[in-house]
Amino acid sequence: MDDTTEPGGANPTGQAPETPAGELPGGRARPKTDKSEQTRALILDTAMRLFRERGYDKTTMRAIAAEAGVSVGNAYYYFESKEFLIQGFYDQMTREHAVEALARMADQRDFSDRLCTALDSWVDCAAPYHEFASQFFRTAADPNSSLSPFSNESHPARDTAVKLFREVLDGSDLGPKIDPELDELLPDLLWLHQMIVVLYWVFDRTEDTERTRAFVKRCSPFVAKMVTLSRYRVFRPLVRDAVDMIKDFVLPTIGKAAPAPTEAPKRKRRAKKD
Amino acid sequence: MDDTTEPGGANPTGQAPETPAGELPGGRARPKTDKSEQTRALILDTAMRLFRERGYDKTTMRAIAAEAGVSVGNAYYYFESKEFLIQGFYDQMTREHAVEALARMADQRDFSDRLCTALDSWVDCAAPYHEFASQFFRTAADPNSSLSPFSNESHPARDTAVKLFREVLDGSDLGPKIDPELDELLPDLLWLHQMIVVLYWVFDRTEDTERTRAFVKRCSPFVAKMVTLSRYRVFRPLVRDAVDMIKDFVLPTIGKAAPAPTEAPKRKRRAKKD
């Protein structure tokens, strides 16, 4: 009712102004006109605001449409379903988190510290949404949903996050002696670790998610220690096994093909078919 | 329309005939009469059948009621919501799995083998439901739902599963040298491991969930190796840290209080508040 008169403005969700090709990530058809994109943005912004104000479940599509001054049908013209409205939010938060985390760890060199900072930042960035995060977390848990963190391509958010953990590593003063294979895997593993933190956070009912914060503080040195120890002889076989398993079973599910064709399959005891 | 004439029969879902106290696990009020329990069972059985036949989403409450020959309102008299119908299914499958697994591992002594068998059994038991499992998996992912594997008490299914893993351990020929603290934790940890397998399984789109089966085969020796190695000196500090973390952060979330009042808090380097 009030801000429908000034819909355009700067690009609203931080989305890149030009869409790369074909389809929009979370939307329907590719926008053709400026007007179209404005309407789309208006609906998305309104939705996000209402999500924040009332929570996901209590925000009805009718309310979004009404508040945005359009019809329900129009909302569905731009967003295939209610949950597609979340994707925008998710991408945005991931980007904000990356920026925030990088800023905070700028003068940190210790790996454990940097990791802790990165995860802490996430908890802080996500804090305002904790209440209703759980409401759409179940959507993300559906393998058929485009929101699921794994398995679905077209998820730039994951790339952003993985790159952040690459930074966490590269900015650390860990010796250069880490197993290169492991090193290549680590960003993905740390991202996986973050997914566990997210899981923990979603289920965390403590005040200000204190327990998650404590969890992060305790996990980070532990993870750092494991990474450090991975260089020692005794741990090598374990690390080998783990690396192989991850390559074979984890990476494929997040859209990265297991065996690089340029490299011959090294060790890898073959397991019999049956 | 057809089998409404013979509703009673033996106890339908394998539920224990006498309810312990107060409330039914997944239902509403405590049943008072036989007739009541029959109706309840009829509705639940019909629901399960339809879930299997059509999947969760495509089975409407109206269809369940119609097929069972009752009114929708009546279904809601016995089951608080649609998802409460799942609880019965979940409990039942867990029990079936425990029986099946114990039978299969009867003559196995190797820990890795037993673990593998237990998990394999689960995949087999769950196989018929794979298609629609993902549909209610998202419900289980909601922390507010009574279906979530953690955080919610009144989940006898978890106890059943944890006890099974206790059996897996006790029947193994692992030396008696395992850290007793770790030993006490292990069933819960193995259950957690199973939850990861379940997660993997839900997202597994391969034929007959081949990848999950392979995953289990690869994980089991790995887990066994870790348990074995945990006895060696070098790994002790790591094990200590892990055990402490689990006690502090994992157990509390699954309803087990962290510090036993009978035991003084042993080592545990205190971390500063800020």
Added chain:
DNA sequence: AGAAGGTTTTGAACGCGTTCGAAACCTTGG
């Protein structure tokens, strides 16, 4: 037998996400 009080059953109604045919609004080309 009848009244009281509880348990069970009903089905109309509500609010929601979503769909769809049609209207309104743009472009373009003649």
Added chain:
DNA sequence: CCAAGGTTTCGAACGCGTTCAAAACCTTCT
């Protein structure tokens, strides 16, 4: 200027999970 064809907008309508007030049924007591 109008007609054609595409894009955008609309809102009534559908199917769903769920609620609720009232009816039906069942005990039990007088």
